[in-house]
Amino acid sequence: MAQPGTRPVFAPWNDPEQKPLIQFKNVTKKFGDFVAIDDITLDIYRREFFALLGPSGCGKTTLMRMLAGFETPTSGTIMLDGVDIAPVPPNKRPVNMMFQSYALFPHLTVWDNIAFGLRRSDMPKDQIPTRVEEMLRLTRLEKFAKRKPHQISGGQRQRVALARSLAKAPKLLLLDEPLGALDKKLRQDTQFELMDIQEKTGTTFVIVTHDQEEAMTVASRVAVMDHGRMIQVDTPDRIYETPSSVYVADFIGDVNIIEGTVSDVTDDKVRIDWAEGQPKINGTIAGGLAKGTHVHYAIRPEKIAIATQPPTDRANVIEGTVHDIAYLGNISTYKVELAGGRMMKAQVANDRRIARREITWDDKVWLSFTDTAGVVLLN
Amino acid sequence: MNRRFSWFNATSLTLGFAFLYLPMLILVIYSFNASKLVTVWAGFSTKWYGELLTNEAFLSAAWVTLKVAVISSTVATVLGTMAAYVLVRAGRFTGRTLFSGMIYAPIVMPEVITGLAMLLLFISLGLDRGVTTIILAHITFTMCFVSVVVSSRLVTFDKSLEEAALDLGCTPFDAFKSVTLPIIAPAVVSGWLLAFTLSLDDLVISQFVAGPSSTTLPMKIFSAVRLGVSPEINALSTILISIVTVGVISASLISKRNIARQRADEQKALQL
Amino acid sequence: MNLRRLFLILTPYAWLLLFFLIPFVIVLKIALSDYAISIPPYTPTLDLSAGWEGLKSFLSELDGENFSFLASDALYYTAYLSSLKIALISTVLTLLVGYPIAYGMAQAPEEWRPTLMMLVILPFWTSFLIRVYSWIGILANEGFLNQFLMWTGIISEPLAIMNTQRAVYVGIVYSYLPFMILPIYAALEKLDGSLIEAAEDLGCSKASAFWLVTFPLSIPGVIAGCFLVFIPALGEFVIPSLLGGSDTLMIGKVLYEEFFSNRDWPVASAVAVVLLLILIVPIVLFQRNEQKQREANQ
Numbered sequence: 014m015a016q017p018g019t020r021p022v023f024a025p026w027n028d029p030e031q032k033p034l035i036q037f038k039n040v041t042k043k044f045g046d047f048v049a050i051d052d053i054t055l056d057i058y059r060r061e062f063f064a065l066l067g068p069s070g071c072g073k074t075t076l077m078r079m080l081a082g083f084e085t086p087t088s089g090t091i092m093l094d095g096v097d098i099a100p101v102p103p104n105k106r107p108v109n110m111m112f113q114s115y116a117l118f119p120h121l122t123v124w125d126n127i128a129f130g131l132r133r134s135d136m137p138k139d140q141i142p143t144r145v146e147e148m149l150r151l152t153r154l155e156k157f158a159k160r161k162p163h164q165i166s167g168g169q170r171q172r173v174a175l176a177r178s179l180a181k182a183p184k185l186l187l188l189d190e191p192l193g194a195l196d197k198k199l200r201q202d203t204q205f206e207l208m209d210i211q212e213k214t215g216t217t218f219v220i221v222t223h224d225q226e227e228a229m230t231v232a233s234r235v236a237v238m239d240h241g242r243m244i245q246v247d248t249p250d251r252i253y254e255t256p257s258s259v260y261v262a263d264f265i266g267d268v269n270i271i272e273g274t275v276s277d278v279t280d281d282k283v284r285i286d287w288a289e290g291q292p293k294i295n296g297t298i299a300g301g302l303a304k305g306t307h308v309h310y311a312i313r314p315e316k317i318a319i320a321t322q323p324p325t326d327r328a329n330v331i332e333g334t335v336h337d338i339a340y341l342g343n344i345s346t347y348k349v350e351l352a353g354g355r356m357m358k359a360q361v362a363n364d365r366r367i368a369r370r371e372i373t374w375d376d377k378v379w380l381s382f383t384d385t386a387g388v389v390l391l392n
Numbered sequence: 393m394n395r396r397f398s399w400f401n402a403t404s405l406t407l408g409f410a411f412l413y414l415p416m417l418i419l420v421i422y423s424f425n426a427s428k429l430v431t432v433w434a435g436f437s438t439k440w441y442g443e444l445l446t447n448e449a450f451l452s453a454a455w456v457t458l459k460v461a462v463i464s465s466t467v468a469t470v471l472g473t474m475a476a477y478v479l480v481r482a483g484r485f486t487g488r489t490l491f492s493g494m495i496y497a498p499i500v501m502p503e504v505i506t507g508l509a510m511l512l513l514f515i516s517l518g519l520d521r522g523v524t525t526i527i528l529a530h531i532t533f534t535m536c537f538v539s540v541v542v543s544s545r546l547v548t549f550d551k552s553l554e555e556a557a558l559d560l561g562c563t564p565f566d567a568f569k570s571v572t573l574p575i576i577a578p579a580v581v582s583g584w585l586l587a588f589t590l591s592l593d594d595l596v597i598s599q600f601v602a603g604p605s606s607t608t609l610p611m612k613i614f615s616a617v618r619l620g621v622s623p624e625i626n627a628l629s630t631i632l633i634s635i636v637t638v639g640v641i642s643a644s645l646i647s648k649r650n651i652a653r654q655r656a657d658e659q660k661a662l663q664l
Numbered sequence: 665m666n667l668r669r670l671f672l673i674l675t676p677y678a679w680l681l682l683f684f685l686i687p688f689v690i691v692l693k694i695a696l697s698d699y700a701i702s703i704p705p706y707t708p709t710l711d712l713s714a715g716w717e718g719l720k721s722f723l724s725e726l727d728g729e730n731f732s733f734l735a736s737d738a739l740y741y742t743a744y745l746s747s748l749k750i751a752l753i754s755t756v757l758t759l760l761v762g763y764p765i766a767y768g769m770a771q772a773p774e775e776w777r778p779t780l781m782m783l784v785i786l787p788f789w790t791s792f793l794i795r796v797y798s799w800i801g802i803l804a805n806e807g808f809l810n811q812f813l814m815w816t817g818i819i820s821e822p823l824a825i826m827n828t829q830r831a832v833y834v835g836i837v838y839s840y841l842p843f844m845i846l847p848i849y850a851a852l853e854k855l856d857g858s859l860i861e862a863a864e865d866l867g868c869s870k871a872s873a874f875w876l877v878t879f880p881l882s883i884p885g886v887i888a889g890c891f892l893v894f895i896p897a898l899g900e901f902v903i904p905s906l907l908g909g910s911d912t913l914m915i916g917k918v919l920y921e922e923f924f925s926n927r928d929w930p931v932a933s934a935v936a937v938v939l940l941l942i943l944i945v946p947i948v949l950f951q952r953n954e955q956k957q958r959e960a961n962q
Contacts, residue, residue, distance in 0.1 A: 083555055103558040116556035120574045130560030164657045181560070401771045404764035405780070411761070412787055412841065415798035418808060422801065431806055475676035482673055491673075494680040500947050502899020504916045505936045508923060509687030512933070515704060516690055532683040535676070564668065593791050596901050600923075610793050617793075617906060621801045629794040636789045644782050 023233060024248075025058035032095070034059045034185065034217055035080065040089035042075055042241075049075040050086070051241035062211050062218045064232035066225060068264075072241040073221045077187050080219065081110045094184065104133075109183040113190040115174035117162040123173050124149075124158040130181045148176040151210060168199050175207075179214060188220040192227060204230045225265050229253065237261050253313075259390055262311040267346075269317075269357050271310040275302050283389060285310055288353055295328040295384040302389070312387030314360035319347055320379050321372060328384035333357065335376045347372065349380055416633055423626035431621075440627040450612060450628065456523060457592060457609040464530035465587035471531065472538025472587070473580055479539065480546040498536045506533055507600030514601060521603030529601045530591040537590060538583035545579035589636075695933035696726035706930050730934035740918070740935065744942065747915040750829065751897040754836035758893045759886065761837055762844035766885075767878075769845070770852035781849075788842045796835050796906050803831050803907070827909030835903040836893070843892040851885025852878070884957050891950035898946075899939060915939055 025031040033056035042050035049072045057063045065073035078084045079091060082103030090097050098106060109130070117126055127148050131141045149155045152172040157165050162173065171191065178186055191207070192200045208231050211218050222228050228235045229249040236246040237260075245257045256262035259270060271294065273287030283302060284293040287310070294310055302308070323330060336356065337348040340363075347359045359380055372378060423441075427434030444450060475495055482488075498506060510529045511521075519525055553575070557567035573580075595610040602611065609628075616625055697706040734740040769780045787795060802808045803826040810822040825831050855878065863873040901916035908914070915935065923932035 081555075081559055083558075103555070104561045104563060108559075110556070110559045112552045112556055114550055114552050116550065116552040118553060118556075118571055118575075129557070133561035133566070161657070163654065177556075177560070397768075397771050397773060400764075401768035405768040405772070408761070408765035408768070408845075409783060411838070412783070415802055415838070416787070416790070416795070418801065419794070419798045431801060431804070431808060431811065471676050471679055474672055475680075478673050478676060482669065485673060487677070490685075491677055491680070494684050496951075498684060500895050500943070500950075502896065502901075502916055502939065502943070504899055504901050504919050505691075505940060508919065508932060508936055509691045510683065512690045512694060512929070513683065513687040528683060532679070535679070539676075589789055593793070595793055596920075599920075610791070613793055613797070614902075614906075617797050617800065621797075621804070625797065629791070629797065632791055632794060636791075637786065640782065640786050640789055644778070648778070 023060070025061070026056070026234065031058055033057060034061075034094060035219075036090075036092040037076075038090045038092070040076075040079070040086045040091060042072075042079065042084060043087045048241050050079075052089070053241075053243055055236065055243060055246065057217065057219065059217055060215055062208065062220070062231055062233045064228035064235045065219065065221045065238060066228040066235050066264075067223065067238035069223060071238040073238050074189060076238075077110070077189060077219060077221050080185065081108055081187055082106050107184040108187065109178040109181055109185075110187040111174050111178045111189065111191050113193060115162075115170050115194075117170055117173055117177070119162050121161070122158065123154060123160050123162070123165070126162070126173055127177045127180050129177065134181055144180060148180050151179070151213070152176040167194055168203065171195060171203065175210070179210070179216065182214075183216065185217045185219065188218060190222055191220065193222075193224075200227070201230075207231055229265070237264060239264075255388055256311065256390070258392060259309050259311065262388070262390065267314050267358065267360070269312050269314065271312075273308060273310060275304055275306045275308055278302055278304055282384065285389070288351075288355065290352060291331065292329070294387075296387060296389045297385045298389050306391070309390040309392070310387050311390055312382060314346060314358040315344075315362075316386040317357070317359035317380050317382045319349070319359045319361060319372060320381065321376065323379045324381045327381035329386075330379055330381045331357070332377070332379055335372060335374055335378055338372075338374065347378070349378060416629075419626050420630045420633060423623065423630040425623060425626075428623060440623040441631075444624050444627050444631075447624070449607075450609070450624075453607050453609045453612040456606055460523060460526050460530060460598075460608065461588050461591040464527045464591045465534060465584050467527075468531045468535035468587045468591075469538050469580060469584040472535040472583055473542050475535065475539040476541075476543035476546055479543050495536050495539050498533045499540065501533075503594075503596035504600075507597040510597065511600040521601060522606045525601040525603070526598050526606060526608065529597050530594060533594075533597065534587035534590050537586050538580075541583040541586060542576065542579050545576050549576060585639075691933045691936055693726070694929055695730055695937045696728065697930050698725075698727075698729065699928050699930050704929065705927055730930050731938070733931065734934055734938060739913075743913040743915045743918045744938070746913045747898055748942075750832060750836070750912075750914060751894050751900075754833050754840075754897055755890050755894045757833055758837045758840055758844045759890060762841055762889065763848055763886070765841075766845045766848035766852055769849050770855070777853075784842050784845050784849075792839060793902060795839055796903055799831070799835055799838065799907060800826065803834065826907065829908065829912050831907035831909075832904050832912050832914075835907045836897050836900065839903065840893040840897060843896075844889040847888040847892065848882055848885040851882040855881055884953065884960075887953050888950070888957075891946055891953070895943065895946050895950065898943060 035055075035057040037053050037055040040050055040053045041048065051072075053076070065076060067073050075084055079086055080093075082098070082101065085099060090099065092098065093106070093108070118129065121129065124145060127145045128141055131144055136144065145158075146155075149158055152175055154169065154172055154176060157169060157173075162170055165173070171194070175191070188207075192203050195203060204227060207218075211231075220228070220231065229252075232249060234246060235249055235252050237244045237252065239260060245252060245261045247255075247257075252261065253265055256265065262268045263270065271285075271287050273285040273294065275283050276286040276293060277284040278298075278301070281297055281299070283296050283298050285296060285308060286293050296310060318324070318327070323332070331351060333349040333351040335347055336350040339346040339348070342363070344360050344362050347361070349357050349359060351357055357380060422431075422433075424436050424438060425433055426437035426439065475491075479492055479495065507529070510525075510532070514521060514525045514528075549572070553571055554567050557571040558564065562570065593610065594608075595614055598608045598611055599614070602608065613625055613628065616622055694706055699706060765784075769777060769784075772780060800807075804810075805822045805824065805826065807826065809825070810819075813819045814822065825834070859877050859881070860873050863877045864870070868876060899916045900914060901920055904912045904914040904917050905920075908917075916939075919932050919935045919939070922928050922935060
C-alpha cells in the first residue's frame, strides 16, 4: 500500500505482477475485404480510464463493439478476466456500453431507463429502487426521474445514459464518443464529472473519441489508432512529449516537423542537416543512429522562444521574419518565415497586456530552442 | 419553398378540392332524397337508410366483409411486420432479392392478374372457394403494404436502441418486445389500418376468389351499380364515407395533439 | 439466434412463395395449355402419379399456341393498344390537373399544409368503388353535369359522356389524382425558397423562374406521380366496367370477361402473362427513378 505522505502512482501497466482485465491477442477484424482491425495486441488493466483515439474509420469503434459483443473478431482472442469472451452473447457479458446516440428508450421514463438493465439481472426486485435512486443521486438526476428522454436537456440525457450503463455495476464500461453531442463548455465540465464518477465507482472505463484534448484530459492511458493499427499506447504526457512517430506527433496538438539527415552523432547528441545555409539542429536521441539517416525532427511551438535579439545561450537559433500572428487570448502563435520560404510556428503565453508586447508583423526575429526540446523521429 | 400564395394558387386549390369532394358531396346529399329517381330532388327523407338496414343481403355481405377484413388485416400485420424486419434487419441471405421482389410486386400488380393467379392456385389446391379463400388472398396482398409501411419506419429506427437493450441483458426476443415494438407501434397500427381498409375495399380479387355463397359488400355494390344509380347505394356510400371521415379526422387530431405535446415537452426541457 | 432468424425469414417467405409466386407459375403453365371442355377447362393436366414419364409427356404438350392466338386476333392487340393509349392520356390529364394543386399546396401557408395534405389523402381511404360510382350520377345523360350545363344554357342537347372513353378518363383522373399530387407536392415542398429568390435576383421573371428553376427541380416528383398513375391505370378493371361503354376496350376487362364469361382459362392466362410483360418496363423504370432519388437524398 501507499507510503504515508506519498501518493501511489497509478501505473499497473508497469507492474509485471498485475494481471490485465482485458487482453486483446492478435485480434483482426475484416468486413469483406476491408481490414478494420489489423492484428492488435493490447492489455487494459483494472480501474484504468483507457482512451482509444483516432480519426473516424480508424477502427476504434469496431474495437469497442467487439468488447461489447456486437462484433466478433475474424481471428485472435479477446480475454476478459482471463476468460475468452468470444462465445458470450452481449446480453450475458459483464460489460455495459454508453452509446454515442445515448440510445435512451424514448417510451420509458428516466427511472425506467435506469432500471431497465437491473430488471433483467439477478438483482432481487426489492433492491432495484434503492439502486436506481443511488444512480440518480450519483448523476444528480433525482428531480428528473419521472421525465421521458425528450423532456430533458442534452446534458441530462448524457447523464441518464451514463447512469443506465453504470447501474448494473459492470466490470467494464464502454463509452462511445460520450460527449460528442454536447457543446464545448458543457463538454469540459462533463469531462471532469466523468473522471470523478470513474474514481468513485472504481469501474474500468474504455472511451472512444476522436477529440485528442478529451482523451488527454480524462484518460490514464491513450491508444492512438490509425487504419486498424495501434500506433502508440502511452500515458497522455508521454504521448505528447515523446511521440513515437510523425503520425502521433502530428495528430496530437500542434507541431513543427522538419525533415533532414543526421550529419554527426556523439553519444546521445545528434546534429541534423535540414536546409541549405541554415545552422544544423542540435537534438537528443535515446538509441544509436547512423550518420546519414533520414529523420524527422518534431518540435512543439510552445517549446520555441521568440526574441528580437539573437540569444546567446541556446543550442539552436534560427533567424526569420514574422509572417503572421494568431492571437488566441491566453496564447499567441507566431508564424515565422525562415530564409528559403519555410514556415515555423512559435507559441508564447500572453502573460502581459497587449501594449507591452513588442513583436509585430514583418519584424526580424530569432527563434531558439534547447537541444532536448524536440524529438528525433525515424520514418 | 418561396411562399407567395397567389390568386392562381387559391383558384387551383379551390377547383382541385371541389373536383375531389363534389362528387362525394352530391352522393351524400342525394342519399337523403325522397325520390327513387336519383337525379331529381323530391324532398328530404331517410327512408333509404331504413330500407338498407332491413336488406338482408346487404347486411350479410357487410358482415362477411368485416369478418374478412379483421382477420386478414391482423394476420397480414403479423406477417408484414416480420417481412419488414427481415428486409431491414436480417442482412444478406440466399433468395433475398426474390423475397424483396415478392414484397413489392403485389403492390404494383394489376388486381385482375393477382385475382386470377390466386384463383388458379386455390383450384389446383382443391380449396373450396369461400370466405377462407378471400381471407388468404387478402392476407397475401395486404401484408405487402404493411411491410412497406413498417419497414419505412424501421429504416429510420436507431439500431443502437436494440443494441442498448441487448447490452443491458435482454435476449433478442425480449429486446424486440420491450424496446422495438413499443417504438414502432404507430407504424404497425397504421399498417393494420391500411390493410383493413384495403381488405374492406377490395372488389376485383374477391370477385375472383369468392365462391357463390360468400359475397362481400363491394361485390354486392358492384353488381347493384352495374344496373345504374340507386338511392340505397347512395345511403350505403354515405355511411362508409362518414366512417372513414370520422376515422381519418380523429387520427389526424390525435397526431396533431401529440406533436403539440411534444413541442411543449421540448420547451420544458429548454427552461431547465 | 439462428433458429429464430430462420423462423423469422421463412414464415413470410414461405407464405409469399405459396400464395404469390406459385400462382404465377400456374398462370404461366395454363397459358401454355389448351382450352378443353372439361373440369378444369384446360389440357394437359399434370398427373403426378405417372411420375417422371407423366411430367415429360405433360411438358411436351405445352405450347405457345395461345400467344399466337393473341397476336392473330385483332380483339386482343387492339385491347392492349387501347389500354396503353387510355392509360397514357389519363396520366397526362392527371398531371395537368394535379400539378397546379400540388403547387398551390406547396405555396400555401405552413399551418394549412397538414390539413391540405389530409384532404388529399382522405379520398384514398374512401372506397374506390364508391368514388367511381359517384360519377355515374354526374356524367349520365340526365345527370347533374348535363342538367347544370343545360340550365346555364351552354348546351341545348345533353352531352354523351357516360359509357364513353371520356367517362373513363374522368374516372381515372379522379381516382388516381392523390397519387399524382403527393409525390409532386413532396418534391415542391422541400424546394429551397431562396433558389427562386436567387433566380429573380439574377433577372428572371416570375414565370421564367418557375420554368427554369421550380419545374425542373420537381421533375422527379412528376415522374414518380406519372408512374403511380400509369401502372395501375393500365390494368384497370372497375373504371371501364362502370363508366366505359362498349367502345372502351381495356385489357383488364377483356381478361375478366375471357375468364368468367367465356371460361377460356388458357387465353385469360395468356392475356395476363402478356400484360405482365408489358408492365415490367414501367415498373423497372419507376424503381430506377426511386432508387436514383434515394441515392440523391443520401
